[in-house]
Amino acid sequence: MLATSRESLAVPGETLFRVAPLDPPSAAQLFAARAAAAGTTIDPDDPAVAAICARLDGLPLALELAATRVPALGVRVLAGRLDDRFRLLAAAGRGVPDRQRTLRAMIDWSWELLDEPQRAALVGLAVQPGGATVEAAEAICAGPDVPEVLAQLVERSMVVAERSTAGDVRYRLLETVAAYGLERLGGDQAPLVRRDAYYADLAEWAEPRLYGRGQRIWLERLDLEAPNLRAALDGAVERGDRTLALRLVNALAWYWYLRGRHREGQRSTARALAVPGTGGDAARASAWETGFAIIAGDGGLDRDLPEGGDARARWFLAHAHLHFGDVPAADELVERALAEFRTTGDRWGEAAALASRTKRASFRGDVAEGVRDGERSLALFTELGDRWGRLYAGDQLAYLAEIAGDYATAGRLHRDGLRAAEDLRLWTDVTYRLASLGRLALLTGDHDRAREFHERAMRLAAQQSNRFAEEFARMGLAQLARRTGDLDGAEAHLRTILAWHERLAADYGRPFYGVTLVLAELGFVAEERGDAGLARSLHERGLAAAREIGDPRAEALAHEGLAGAAALTGDRRETWSHLTEAIRLRESARAPLPPAERRDVERAVTRSLRR
Structure with missing residues (x-):
């Protein structure tokens, strides 16, 4: 006998065949x-x-x-x-039977067959758009024997039970059933209040576990809960619960950063801060919000720095300023945070601040100090088991190795970072590691690999809507085009990047550090075309920007470009004056020009000696 039913008949010999939704x-x-x-x-x-x-x-x-x-x-x-x-x-x-005449009638019919605990569980699940663990369901549905009720609803095909990537069972509703459940909620705020409180607690429980050995597990758990966490924040904001909203954004800020969701982080912290009232840690949230705004390219450099907050939020603000290349703004924040980390025994914070000092040293040209801080940071992060931290410290050390011409060490560190970033699904970091490996391939003459790495990085950055990473990868393609003789292709890339930099400078009121390389590359393109006047103008703009930023290596690069422009006009004296100044600046930074990067200087020297 074949029979259809909403649930098992529970008779001897019964064999069940569940009719699933259509694929x-x-x-x-x-x-x-x-x-x-x-x-x-x-x-x-x-x-x-x-x-x-x-x-x-x-x-x-x-x-x-x-x-x-x-x-x-x-x-x-x-x-x-x-x-x-x-x-x-x-x-x-x-x-057509009445219950099949409308979608509402179909679900009304099923609803009327449920008892009150089952209805309460269904509504409790409806307010959790990302599904729920049994623990979340027990906290939010707030009925008797919730696991048994959920099992009954699964039997009646009202609830879907699935195993998550973490191996636990999650319960969810079909979208149509969830929409019906929200309608049945009516004006009852109790399930929403319980939901928002539960997920704020979960976010605060998860937050410290994102720093260390549990990083991957808790990133994946928060990925699953992301729709519920957004719903909880929406609920807190809509009810005007400032304290709860600030608890949520302060707990989730590091997760948003690791996942590359910078705009979500900025928008969410701004929404929480805009809730009227005085409750909650607003200073901490303000630091996160300003840092996200800077990293996302939405301004923030000219804001008053928030007072108070914790040392990690202050460090994050310094980290954001260094991302933009604003060393003076980062200086005090890094040192204050480092001092507080050491006072309180926060070893993760100490490792992060030391890695930021390493990045600062690369801007200033102090390679020896940068390596000391970077190696200490890497050792601390390794001891703590924080894979993102190892990636971050390793990246700074790789850049210093590249400055010194040690491409083997730089490549090893970038490859290690790429593996970690891909495993943790940190796509922003994957993009930068790919582009960095592309630059190393370019410097070592492997043009095919250089193109492959940079194009992959650009595609991924575009998918992530990460304009900083996209233009970082585009710069590699521009340099590759110039090195292979495609001056038109190089200029097209460089003009795109320069236009973006000019918009950044207009928004922030100061140049972004990468503009010096863009102007230098455009200057070299002009020189290789024989246009000494345009080359000189571009390199002079680059020199002015380098001095404003305070980067001696960028100043040296501008002088090398000016030497090339002078050699093109036959002015041997000016050529050697600029080359001498470039050597002085690089020696002061303890960063001599590596052989693989001497092509433009050698062209200027050769041209000058022929005159």
Whole structure:
């Protein structure tokens, strides 16, 4: 005997076959067939069709009801109106049971068959858009014997139980059932308040575990909970609960940073700070918000630095300023944070501050000091088991090795960092490591690998909407184009980068440190074309920017460019004056020009000696 039922009949010899929602291709075919029956031919591969099928969870009745609306609305308008699915989806045909005439009637019928604990559990799950662990369900559904109730709802196909990547069971609702559950919530705020409090507690529990050996586990856990955490923040903001909103953003800020969600971090902290009132740690949130704004390219350099807050938030603000190349703004913040870390015994903080000092040393040209701080930072992060920290400290040491011409060490450190970033799915860091390996390939003459690395980095940066990383990779392609004789291609890339830098300078009121290299490369392009006047003008702009930033190596590069422009006009005296000054600056920075980077200087010297 074959029987259909909402749940098991629990009789001897019974064999169950669960009827799952349709898979995406089957759902699209059913939807297209029913739309054709209603008089409209559609393409089942249309992205709007895929969106409709996904939002209706592959439920055959919902798809059939939706298909009847296609002749009047078309698939794109229909897809955009599914938030109002219960009013929109109704059948007009005869001979159809009442419970199948509308989507609402179908779920109403199932709802009426539930008891009160089951209804409470369904509503509790509906306020968690990312699904729930059994612990979250117990805290938020707040009914008796929640695990047993969830098992009953799974049996009745009202709830989906799945194993997460972490191996635990998560419970979720189909989107249509969740929308119905939210309607049934009505004006009852209690489940929402319980949800928001639970996820604030979870975020605060997870936050210290993102620094150290549990980093990967807790990154993945927060990935799963991200929709719920956003919903909790929305709820806190909408209710005007400033303290809870600030608790959430302060606990989640480091997670957002590691995942490269800088704009989300900036927007979320700004929203929490905008909630009226005086509760919560606003100084800490202000530091995070300002740092995210700088890193995301949304301004922030001219803001008053927030007082108070904790040392890690102050360090993050310094980290953001160094990302922009603003060493003076970072100086005091780094040193204050380092002193506090050492006083309180915060070894992670000490390691982070030392890595930032390493980056600062690379700007100032103090390679020896940078290596000392960087090696101490790497040792501390290794001892703590923090893989992001090892990646960060290793990156700074790799850059110093590159300055010194030790490309083997730089390559090893960047490859180690790439493996760690890919394993942790830190896509922002993956982008920078790829571009850095591309630059090393360029310097060692492997042009094919250089192109491959830089193009991969650019694609990934664009996918992440990370303009800083995208232009960093584009610079590598520009340098590759110039080195291989494609001056037009090099200039096209460089003009794009320069326009972006000019917008940054206008927004921030000062140059971003990378502009010096852009101007130098454009100057070399002009020189190689024989345009001494344009080359001189570009290198003079680069020299002015380098002096404003305070980077002696960038100043040396500008003088080397000016030497090339002078050699082009036959002015041997000026050529050697600029080359002498470039040597002096590089010696002061303890960073002589490596052989692989002497091509432009050698061209100037050769041209000068021929005159």
